[in-house]
Amino acid sequence: MKRLGKRDEISYAKWGYIFILPFFIAFFIFQLIPMISTFYYSFFEYYRSGLTIIGPNPVGLENYQALFQSDFPKYMGNTVIMWLLGFIPQIIISLVLAAWFTDVRLRIHGKQFFKAVIYMPNLIMASAFAMLFFALFSPNGPVNAFLVSSGISAEPFRFLTSVWGARGLVGLMNFLMWFGNTTILLMAAVMGISPALFEAAELDGCSSTQTFFKITLPMIRPILVYVLITSMIGGLQMFDVPQILTNGKGTPDRTTETVIMFLNNHLYSKNFGMAGAISVILFIICAILCLVVYFVLNPEDEKAQRRRKRGKELKKKQAARAGAAEGRA
Amino acid sequence: MEKRTSYGRTILAYVVLIILAFLCLFFFYILIINATRNHAQIQQGFSFLPGKSFWVNLHNVMNDANIPVMSGIKNSLIVSGAAAILATYFSSLTAYGLYAYDFKLKRPAFIFIMLILVMPTQVSALGFVRLVTGMGMINTLWPLFLPSIAAPAVFYFMYSYMQSTLPLDLVEAARIDGSSEFRTFNRIVLPIMKPAIAVQAIFTFVTTWNNFFVPALIISDNSKKTMPILIAALRSADFMKFDMGKVYMIILIAILPIIIVYLILSRYIIAGVTLGGVKE
Amino acid sequence: MAGITFKNVVKTYDNGVTVIPDLNMEIKDKEFVVLVGPSGCGKSTTLRMIAGLEGISSGDLYIGDTRMNAVAPKDRDIAMVFQNYALYPHMTVYKNMAFALTLKKVPKDEIDRKVHEAAEILGLEEYLDRKPKALSGGQRQRVALGRAMVRNPSVFLLDEPLSNLDAKLRTEMRSQISKLHKQLETTFVYVTHDQTEAMTMGDRICVMKDGIIQQFDTPQKLYNEPCNLFVAGFIGSPQMNFADAVVEKTDQGYELVFGETRVPTQREELAPYVGRTVVLGIRPEHLRAGEEYIRGGNTLTAEVDLSEMMGSETYLYLNYAGSRFIAKLPGTVIAPAGSKVTLALDVDRIHVFDKETEKSILN
Numbered sequence: 001m002k003r004l005g006k007r008d009e010i011s012y013a014k015w016g017y018i019f020i021l022p023f024f025i026a027f028f029i030f031q032l033i034p035m036i037s038t039f040y041y042s043f044f045e046y047y048r049s050g051l052t053i054i055g056p057n058p059v060g061l062e063n064y065q066a067l068f069q070s071d072f073p074k075y076m077g078n079t080v081i082m083w084l085l086g087f088i089p090q091i092i093i094s095l096v097l098a099a100w101f102t103d104v105r106l107r108i109h110g111k112q113f114f115k116a117v118i119y120m121p122n123l124i125m126a127s128a129f130a131m132l133f134f135a136l137f138s139p140n141g142p143v144n145a146f147l148v149s150s151g152i153s154a155e156p157f158r159f160l161t162s163v164w165g166a167r168g169l170v171g172l173m174n175f176l177m178w179f180g181n182t183t184i185l186l187m188a189a190v191m192g193i194s195p196a197l198f199e200a201a202e203l204d205g206c207s208s209t210q211t212f213f214k215i216t217l218p219m220i221r222p223i224l225v226y227v228l229i230t231s232m233i234g235g236l237q238m239f240d241v242p243q244i245l246t247n248g249k250g251t252p253d254r255t256t257e258t259v260i261m262f263l264n265n266h267l268y269s270k271n272f273g274m275a276g277a278i279s280v281i282l283f284i285i286c287a288i289l290c291l292v293v294y295f296v297l298n299p300e301d302e303k304a305q306r307r308r309k310r311g312k313e314l315k316k317k318q319a320a321r322a323g324a325a326e327g328r329a
Numbered sequence: 330m331e332k333r334t335s336y337g338r339t340i341l342a343y344v345v346l347i348i349l350a351f352l353c354l355f356f357f358y359i360l361i362i363n364a365t366r367n368h369a370q371i372q373q374g375f376s377f378l379p380g381k382s383f384w385v386n387l388h389n390v391m392n393d394a395n396i397p398v399m400s401g402i403k404n405s406l407i408v409s410g411a412a413a414i415l416a417t418y419f420s421s422l423t424a425y426g427l428y429a430y431d432f433k434l435k436r437p438a439f440i441f442i443m444l445i446l447v448m449p450t451q452v453s454a455l456g457f458v459r460l461v462t463g464m465g466m467i468n469t470l471w472p473l474f475l476p477s478i479a480a481p482a483v484f485y486f487m488y489s490y491m492q493s494t495l496p497l498d499l500v501e502a503a504r505i506d507g508s509s510e511f512r513t514f515n516r517i518v519l520p521i522m523k524p525a526i527a528v529q530a531i532f533t534f535v536t537t538w539n540n541f542f543v544p545a546l547i548i549s550d551n552s553k554k555t556m557p558i559l560i561a562a563l564r565s566a567d568f569m570k571f572d573m574g575k576v577y578m579i580i581l582i583a584i585l586p587i588i589i590v591y592l593i594l595s596r597y598i599i600a601g602v603t604l605g606g607v608k609e
Numbered sequence: 610m611a612g613i614t615f616k617n618v619v620k621t622y623d624n625g626v627t628v629i630p631d632l633n634m635e636i637k638d639k640e641f642v643v644l645v646g647p648s649g650c651g652k653s654t655t656l657r658m659i660a661g662l663e664g665i666s667s668g669d670l671y672i673g674d675t676r677m678n679a680v681a682p683k684d685r686d687i688a689m690v691f692q693n694y695a696l697y698p699h700m701t702v703y704k705n706m707a708f709a710l711t712l713k714k715v716p717k718d719e720i721d722r723k724v725h726e727a728a729e730i731l732g733l734e735e736y737l738d739r740k741p742k743a744l745s746g747g748q749r750q751r752v753a754l755g756r757a758m759v760r761n762p763s764v765f766l767l768d769e770p771l772s773n774l775d776a777k778l779r780t781e782m783r784s785q786i787s788k789l790h791k792q793l794e795t796t797f798v799y800v801t802h803d804q805t806e807a808m809t810m811g812d813r814i815c816v817m818k819d820g821i822i823q824q825f826d827t828p829q830k831l832y833n834e835p836c837n838l839f840v841a842g843f844i845g846s847p848q849m850n851f852a853d854a855v856v857e858k859t860d861q862g863y864e865l866v867f868g869e870t871r872v873p874t875q876r877e878e879l880a881p882y883v884g885r886t887v888v889l890g891i892r893p894e895h896l897r898a899g900e901e902y903i904r905g906g907n908t909l910t911a912e913v914d915l916s917e918m919m920g921s922e923t924y925l926y927l928n929y930a931g932s933r934f935i936a937k938l939p940g941t942v943i944a945p946a947g948s949k950v951t952l953a954l955d956v957d958r959i960h961v962f963d964k965e966t967e968k969s970i971l972n
């Protein structure tokens with residue numbers, strides 16, 4: 001007879017550990033150790049000057065001080081501005097589309113087609129998309145050709161040398177890449193609301209607009225928070241689009257330079273102390289946002305579990321009742 | 330009255346939808362058109378009709394020694410394919426370990442993964458590059474897909490899917506039938522998870538295919554470069570001297586595989602977005 | 610060959626909750642034993658300990674003569690049928706039934722023979738190529754049974770196997786499982802919360818509550834001589850009627866007094882209870898309406914709350930002496946709500962319980 005474990009009892013607990021082990025090993029090697037060393041270097045003077053490596057010399061919080069005296073706050077501001085330029089239209093359009101797609105009074109045909117089309121940019125390689133935009137919006141690209149030939153503008157508009165032109169392009173691309181995704185998420189949330197609620201609202205004389213503000217919006221609040229927070233985290237990571245669009249220079253005058261582009265520059269120039277300090281600040285912001293995501297996702301989890309439990313008990317009760325009825329018959 | 334307002338709103342909805350669809354499609358339309366035109370034609374201005382230089386552009390791209398597109402595609406395929414396999418298999422395994430077994434560290438492990446669910450990899454990029462250098466894996470493809478073994482977002486998707494579709498009775502039935510725990514996972518659980526695995530494999534593949542930040546830090550050798558790095562190289566080159574037909578063609582090549590997969594599987598991919606509800 | 614013995618078995622979960630405090634039970638070879646009780650009584654845990662799906666915190670479990678505490682489920686020579694059938698959704702009926710044998714590396718032709726044998730008995734032959742999704746509830750149930758059968762186990766474990774079926778199918782499957790037991794001549798352990806299933810199927814029934822065996826006996830014994838208030842209330846449908854009664858000493862023996870009714874009895878067990886309150890129990894079917902019964906005395910007259918016509922019998926819901934009574938009368942009885950009826954107690958069929966210990970005094 002085969003014995004399981006040394007204990008005098010069958011236990012499958014060890015399999016739980018075995019199954020989750022690869023994940024945690026990979027996590028520790030490729031994420032945790034790098035993270036710790038990143039944090040560690042943020043307290044050192046450690047950079048390359050010409051061909052010589054300076055440090056590592058412990059300098060305490062000097063890197064952080066230097067960071068806040070540098071253009072870092074400006075880059076943070078750039079990141080937030082460009083994120084908002086994309087996110088505000090994204091959330092508005094997505095809400096409107098989600099409301100329209102789920103409104104039974106509007107009979108929109110080809111929903112599947114529209115969903116497929118608006119989601120597509122989400123899958124496109126951001127760097128290729130940025131390259132495409134760069135080509136399209138360059139002074140002798142097709143957009144300017146159209147602007148000039150149609151008489152809207154007398155001469156080609158130099159998008160990438162105008163602060164708001166460049167930022168606007170980044171915002172537009174972020175919007176295009178994400179509004180389809182958000183629309184689909186919000187739609188699912190709206191469709192998760194019990195149809196009886198909408199019917200009741202209709203009987204109570206709610207107009208479509210009232211239903212949207214009084215029923216739909218409050219009911220999908222958790223998913224809205226989730227979209228907001230994950231989008232903020234995504235926004236903080238903004239890199240590919242402005243990097244390619246401005247060739248890593250954040251032109252004009254570093255008004256499109258994002259935090260991650262800044263980090264990237266320090267990584268390339270091997271200024272590990274500063275790169276570490278940027279990473280730590282990013283980590284702190286993301287950790288707060290992660291906590292919010294956790295609490296958005298998990299109360300629902302527990303609620304779902306309770307619901308399932310209750311359902312099971314109900315089922316049992318029903319079965320018991322059926323059994324009793326049968327016994328009587 | 331009610332009917333008329335709905336009618337008006339329907340028209341408004343169609344107008345907005347068509348504009349948005351146009352926005353989404355139009356850039357790709359220009360891309361495809363310009364990929365078929367030669368440099369001179371492109372410089373002359375925009376045209377709605379395709380040109381005749383598709384094969385010339387393709388030929389030029391393939392034969393440019395500075396931009397190794399073929400090896401770029403190959404590298405991207407290797408990295409994305411391996412990442413998709415590793416992420417889905419090990420995330421399913423982890424989700425199963427936390428779903429089907431009871432052990433002391435179960436809850437802490439779950440909370441831990443949930444906490445790092447949306448933590449960006451950029452925050453550990455510095456340490457990652459140094460670690461990879463220390464391990465002698467710098468300038469190789471390994472560090473681009475090995476970390477996919479720990480993919481919290483994929484894990485969360487798999488875990489949710491198991492909660493809704495995998496009754497534990499099934500696992501116990503297999504246990505009584507004499508199936509070992511690994512066998513149960515591979516032979517019973519994985520087949521049941523197939524739809525979720527397919528969706529997540531696609532998402533992981535696409536994300537990795539498009540990934541730029543980390544590969545750009547790890548890879549410097551031309552023959553190891555993935556597509557996004559090649560595109561970036563295109564941008565850093567002196568743009569004005571470039572054959573624009575070639576530029577459009579490379580962009581097209583970089584995004585075409587994803588578009589084709591998407592055209593075939595859009596229904597499932599869109600369903601997958603809502604199932605997991607997790608944005609990369 | 611394969612009886613099952615529990616010796617001082619304790620089950621405590623990791624979170625410190627003890628669901629089975631001390632279980633001693635002996636199930637004989639080839640016996641059909643039903644574990645019954647309300648949800649959370651430990652019956653499923655007991656079954657799962659036999660299966661090896663649940664560890665045993667202390668004590669010993671034997672199947673046959675082998676101590677099984679640390680033996681893997683597959684080596685226990687058991688098979689189990691689950692409440693929701695637990696059929697592998699991606700395998701055909703045939704593969705579902707063959708899976709265990711395939712793992713045991715049984716030769717292909719032998720697997721084939723065994724699967725077809727079981728399929729024939731269960732009437733599943735035409736469904737062998739289908740997947741579980743394409744089957745009805747009753748068919749899935751039979752596949753689950755078939756999967757257990759092909760392994761020729763010495764113990765069959767069934768965990769509420771009928772609770773997901775509708776009432777008609779359930780009756781049908783009940784007799785099919787009983788038939789199967791006779792055919793296979795193996796030990797069956799069957800868990801249910803439904804006392805009707807327990808009464809109709811079990812050779813012996815183990816009534817559990819809070820992880821403790823209340824009574825482990827034949828259906829007749831449980832019905833006629835329930836050992837405590839819980840068993841008396843749990844077995845039988847509708848439930849036994851209970852009323853507080855005072856024991857009084859008379860010349861002939863004792864009388865149980867409640868309301869206007871005085872129930873005479875000669876049972877000497879009541880001697881210590883004279884002057885005290887006990888719980889009197891009488892089953893609904895032992896309240897009789899016919900003239901011939903009423904003439905004999907021991908009657909109660911009560912107002913009808915509600916009458917339910919079931920066709921072959923009628924249930925009267927009554928209020929009497931501060932307690933609710935249900936009477937189950939044969940045939941159709943016209944007794945509108947608010948009317949008064951007089952019923953006779955069958956004195957030989959009364960049960961008396963200690964009010965504190967809830968134990969039966971007479972048995």
